[in-house]
Amino acid sequence: MTMRIRPAELRDLIFIVELGSGSFPYIENPFEFFLRRIKESHVFVAVEGGEVIGFVDVELQGEKGVVEGIAVKEEYRGLGVGKRLLSVALAFLAYLGVKRVRLMTLEENIPARRLYESMGFKVKERNGRVLWYEREIRQ
DSSP states (O other): OOOEEEEOOGGGHHHHHHHHHHHHHTSSHHHHHHHHHHSEEEEEEEEEETEEEEEEEEEEEEEEEEEEEEEOOOOGTTTTHHHHHHHHHHHHHTTOOOEEEEEEEEEOOOOHHHHHHHHOOEEEETTTEEEEEEEEEEO
């Protein structure tokens, strides 16, 4: 696989909406939502053969970084795409001087939990089925 990761551009919007709608079905008006995320936060896409196969959405909240979303096309799951996207997000946050990063997932999302825990994230908060993970970023 010759995947590369780069900052998202407006031309990626339709692919991000498609992927994001499938991964986050609770988002209302996904076109508007992801357009705003591309413009106002930091979205990186994984591209394979000219096709967007995944994305990660990161923002700053005070002194913390927050991974707002990560999604990978179903046929590319389990191939390290999510790990590469998350690694790029962490490196970007470290570059910005962020010391801690947070993300959340549902308790039943075992593949995501495995990924996050393999990358040093620990559960810091539980709200029903929602798990909030955190980890430090070493500079």
